Amino acid sequence: xxxxxxxxxxxxxxxxxxxxxxxxxxxxxxxxxxxxxxxxxxxxxxxxxxxxxxxxxxxxxxxxxxxxxxxxxxxxxxxxxxxxxx
Numbered sequence: 001x002x003x004x005x006x007x008x009x010x011x012x013x014x015x016x017x018x019x020x021x022x023x024x025x026x027x028x029x030x031x032x033x034x035x036x037x038x039x040x041x042x043x044x045x046x047x048x049x050x051x052x053x054x055x056x057x058x059x060x061x062x063x064x065x066x067x068x069x070x071x072x073x074x075x076x077x078x079x080x081x082x083x084x085x086x
């Protein structure tokens with residue numbers, strides 16, 4: 001399921017979530033050779049009960065381009081927590 005969250009300056013961070021919401025979280029950052037919709041690349045992890053958070057880094061997909069590298073520092077805080085909260 002795709003999600004878009006807002007952060008500093010009205011920017012957006014797009015990510016998709018697959019697998020068991022209570023499973024061990026694995027963060028995947030896409031942007032070069034695949035998209036956040038290419039979950040099939042991680043079928044073995046999803047099948048093993050993991051929780052896959054696939055992030056479209058700034059400037060890719062529906063994530064806003066970053067204007068300052070420093071803005072990217074707080075982006076992981078926008079993702080759901082390991083406890084399953086969204």
